[in-house]
Amino acid sequence: MKTYMLLLRGINVSGQKKIKMTGLKQSLEKLGLQNVQTYIQSGNVVFDSAITSESSLEKSIEKLIFESYKFEVPVLVFEAKEFEIIVKGSPYLDSETVEVNHSYFVLLKTLPADFLVALLNSETFLNEEFVISAKCIYLNCKIGYGKAKCTNNFFERKLKVQATTRNLKTMSKLVALSSVVN
Known part of the structure; x- marks a missing residue:
């Protein structure tokens, strides 16, 4: 049995793609996932599973959501251990950045092409800096994410991958929840 983090992109935003976390939790339990815990309404879930393939879990959950809610x-x-390594690997964990809540994680579903990463790394943005790793783009928005040019949609377009963004508080809470599950 392994502990996993599940992140859904683009649910419960401006009344679109509504999924209640209580219903999602029940559906995931019916799928055979155990110790399911949700955190806030934006699609953050910690669970245990005997299935050890992240891609198999993703496909099963995508199918479940489509069948239950009629949208993709x-x-x-x-995996929880990998997730914790991602959080601890952020270059933007200095006290000043953390104190003003400017540290973000753009989590990537697949690896972007090297040439797209190189193109993006050649660009610079006022008040925003980022570091691209294999599974995550670490983002520091010095004026806040709401005013950022480097948004989730921006990175998806530039790197031609699916992604979802979370702030440090959410990432840290999910790591803490995974410790409780284990």
């Missing part, structure tokens, strides 16, 4: 959403699944 990008589904990202990470």
Whole structure:
């Protein structure tokens, strides 16, 4: 049995693609996932599973959501240990950045092409900086994410991948929840 993080992209935003977390939790339990815990309404879930393939879990959950809610959403699944490594690997964990809540994680569903990463790395943006790793783009928005040019949609367009963004508080809470599950 392994512990996983499930992140859904683009649900419960401006009344679109509504999924109640209580219903999602029940559906995931019917799928055979155990110790299912949700965090806030934006599609953050911690669970245990005997299935050890992240892509198999993603496909099963995508199918479940489509059958239950009649729409598609990008589904990202990470093993809890990998997720914790991603959080600890952020270059933007200095006290000043953390204190003002400017540290973000753009989690990638697939690896972007090297040439697209190189093109994006050649660009610079006022008040925004980022570091691209294999599974995550670490983002520091010095004026806040709401005013950022480097948004989730921006990175998806530039790198031609699906992604979802979370702030440090959410990422840290999910790591803490995974410790409780284990």
